[in-house]
Amino acid sequence: MKITKKIEIPEEILLSLRKSGDEFIAEMKKTAAVRYYQEKKLSIGQCAKLAEMSEEEFVKYLSSFNVGIFSFDDKR
Template sequence: MHYYTNITLPQEIVLSLRETSENIVKNMKKTVAIKYYKENKLSLGQCAELSEMSKEEFIQLLSTYKISIFNFENDEELLEDIKNA
């Protein structure tokens, strides 16, 4: 595992959130993983790894934000996929 930078959190923020710095950083990783997944910058597996979750856990996290793991450009593509199932 590579560590490229340290994240410094202002004490006031940590106190306001009433969470440990470790939990805040974990939440930041999850948020960034969701962002990169939505932008198709990283795969599902890479995002799960970034968020320190299993693929199944990451899929569940996506569902809580109503983000589908099925990406279709349009309705015709979806209908074609269903027809071929």
């Protein structure tokens, strides 16, 4: 199931960013997915789905933000 909501984006913002509305929304979804992954609120699979990417693509996208998918605990 998908939920559709309407958001309003001032045209001047899109013009300043040189993006279409669809490009802006796609970027918002990816940015939200990265944040939710960093905050451990969603899994890789859920974030990939939110970002409308495959898991492999999303992992590569995370690396562009220096976000790793492995966490190490140095406590011994």
